[in-house]
Amino acid sequence: MAQLSKPLLDLIGFFERLPGIGPKTATRLGFYLLNAPTEFVNTFAKSMTEMKNRIKKCRVCFGVSENETCEICNDGKRNRLQICVVERAIDVVVIENMGGYGGVYHVLGGAINPLEHIGPDELNIGELVERIRKMAKDDQEQAEIIMATNPTMEGEATALYIKRRITEINPNIRVTRIGSGLPIGADLEFADQATLNRAMEGRRGI
Amino acid sequence: MAQLSKPLLDLIGFFERLPGIGPKTATRLGFYLLNAPTEFVNTFAKSMTEMKNRIKKCRVCFGVSENETCEICNDGKRNRLQICVVERAIDVVVIENMGGYGGVYHVLGGAINPLEHIGPDELNIGELVERIRKMAKDDQEQAEIIMATNPTMEGEATALYIKRRITEINPNIRVTRIGSGLPIGADLEFADQATLNRAMEGRRGI
Numbered sequence: 550m551a552q553l554s555k556p557l558l559d560l561i562g563f564f565e566r567l568p569g570i571g572p573k574t575a576t577r578l579g580f581y582l583l584n585a586p587t588e589f590v591n592t593f594a595k596s597m598t599e600m601k602n603r604i605k606k607c608r609v610c611f612g613v614s615e616n617e618t619c620e621i622c623n624d625g626k627r628n629r630l631q632i633c634v635v636e637r638a639i640d641v642v643v644i645e646n647m648g649g650y651g652g653v654y655h656v657l658g659g660a661i662n663p664l665e666h667i668g669p670d671e672l673n674i675g676e677l678v679e680r681i682r683k684m685a686k687d688d689q690e691q692a693e694i695i696m697a698t699n700p701t702m703e704g705e706a707t708a709l710y711i712k713r714r715i716t717e718i719n720p721n722i723r724v725t726r727i728g729s730g731l732p733i734g735a736d737l738e739f740a741d742q743a744t745l746n747r748a749m750e751g752r753r754g755i
Numbered sequence: 756m757a758q759l760s761k762p763l764l765d766l767i768g769f770f771e772r773l774p775g776i777g778p779k780t781a782t783r784l785g786f787y788l789l790n791a792p793t794e795f796v797n798t799f800a801k802s803m804t805e806m807k808n809r810i811k812k813c814r815v816c817f818g819v820s821e822n823e824t825c826e827i828c829n830d831g832k833r834n835r836l837q838i839c840v841v842e843r844a845i846d847v848v849v850i851e852n853m854g855g856y857g858g859v860y861h862v863l864g865g866a867i868n869p870l871e872h873i874g875p876d877e878l879n880i881g882e883l884v885e886r887i888r889k890m891a892k893d894d895q896e897q898a899e900i901i902m903a904t905n906p907t908m909e910g911e912a913t914a915l916y917i918k919r920r921i922t923e924i925n926p927n928i929r930v931t932r933i934g935s936g937l938p939i940g941a942d943l944e945f946a947d948q949a950t951l952n953r954a955m956e957g958r959r960g961i
Contacts, residue, residue: 553848554821556806563799568787574775580845581774582803583810583819590807593769594800597788600762601796604789613789615760639786642759 611656611673613638621653628652630692636660660703678714693723700729817862817879819844827859834858836898842866842905866909884920899929906935
């Protein structure tokens with residue numbers, strides 16, 4: 550792309566660094582903005598820096614927030630004794646969009662991954678343990694900690710590690726794991742063995 | 756996504772307005788920038804507005820340029836008698852990336868499309884005709900105008916229309932059309948009839 554002017558090449562380069570955007574899509578997006586109204590491009594750019602300036606992490610759950618604590622943690626109608634533990638802030642959005650979940654969250658900031666040198670101390674696990682430890686004894690025994698980390702090696706290991714840490718506080722605290730098995734609409738024929746295994750293990754009466 | 760703070764929602768909304776970016780990808784990109792270094796986000800935003808401020812259209816070919824005329828039009832080694840006519844500025848990049856083309860370009864800014872009220876006057880067709888008319892008679896007879904509009908109804912109609920306009924200037928000017936047929940690596944079994952028809956028409960001795 551030697552013939553493209555530098556400002557456009559620079560912008561395409563930025564798009565290319567976004568996840569899931571290859572060189573072709575990046576070029577297309579660059580040209581799209583080239584032909585888009587200046588007003589749109591300027592407000593887009595402003596929205597980017599503004600988001601970065603105004604959004605912080607919730608002090609309690611480490612989710613996305615404009616204030617010290619997030620809307621979900623502040624919401625009096627939420628069940629504070631049901632904590633859904635997820636890897637990333639975006640997972641909160643996915644579960645919220647599903648609807649029907651009335652508890653609160655705890656964002657770990659990732660999963661334990663020895664290959665990438667991410668141990669428990671790099672994640673918000675200590676803060677989760679503290680959050681549970683601070684609950685009244687009665688509350689602890691009514692609480693449910695839902696491990697909604699990804700069904701990957703790292704996510705499973707993280708869930709098991711956290712389960713152990715919580716049991717150390719109080720062995721009566723209920724720790725659950727989200728269901729694994731065939732996704733809705735899937736075809737048994739094309740399912741991998743690990744998933745099928747989980748689906749069999751997770752079978753329920755009908 | 757009621758629980759997401761407005762600055763992040765706004766940014767996701769902007770991503771969603773880009774071509775080929777759905778709500779899920781837009782959300783992913785928004786969260787990616789949320790977690791990206793502030794420096795990266797700020798330079799990305801700046802690059803966007805800068806591109807918009809600095810890039811204009813080449814006065815000759817309507818391609819992308821930082822100056823009055825673009826690098827390709829200014830390049831003395833390019834064959835000015837071979838003009839490749841394309842719909843969009845991005846098509847220039849595609850052909851340049853292919854390598855091996857040594858002529859110049861003319862960007863129409865789209866294709867004739869009566870359904871969307873785009874007639875010849877909305878495109879840079881008059882300017883192309885003028886460009887050819889201004890050539891010396893000898894040059895005209897040596898020139899080749901390559902119609903590289905898309906092989907769609909609109910692209911074909913535009914190519915034919917331009918061919919007629921050029922013939923009015925001088926019937927000896929050579930106007931060519933890029934080849935149509937099966938793309939390399941394709942499977943005959945899955946080709947549509949129109950493409951197959953073109954492939955048969957465009958057959959060559961081997």
